[in-house]
Amino acid sequence: MKITYDKEADAAMIYLQEIKQGGTAWTYPCDPTEIKGMINLDFDKDNRLIGIEVLDASKRLPKELLDSAERIDKSG
Numbered sequence: 902m903k904i905t906y907d908k909e910a911d912a913a914m915i916y917l918q919e920i921k922q923g924g925t926a927w928t929y930p931c932d933p934t935e936i937k938g939m940i941n942l943d944f945d946k947d948n949r950l951i952g953i954e955v956l957d958a959s960k961r962l963p964k965e966l967l968d969s970a971e972r973i974d975k976s977g
Contacts, residue, residue, distance in 0.1 A: 906958060906970035913958035913970060918951055925951065 903916040926946040932939055938961050943952035955961050 904966065904970040905973050906967050907973040907975065909975060911957055911959050913955045913962055913967060915953040915955070916951070917953070920951060921945075 903919075905914045905916075906912070923946060925943040926948075927944050929942040929944065930939065931942065939956040940961075941954040941956075942950060943954065945951050958967060
């Protein structure tokens, strides 16, 4: 499992397995109104869950998890 965090977008990606060639085949967007947040579930071509994207991550995930996540820097 690998976790990345984009502070600028406040989005975390939790990879449940290494993403192979072909990557995500489809995404199921969840909008749980109880938490006022957005979570996307990524599936491969065989309909296996391969990743979870959490938007507004700083409010939805434990600080320790985000602190240990690999940072994504888009300033390149």
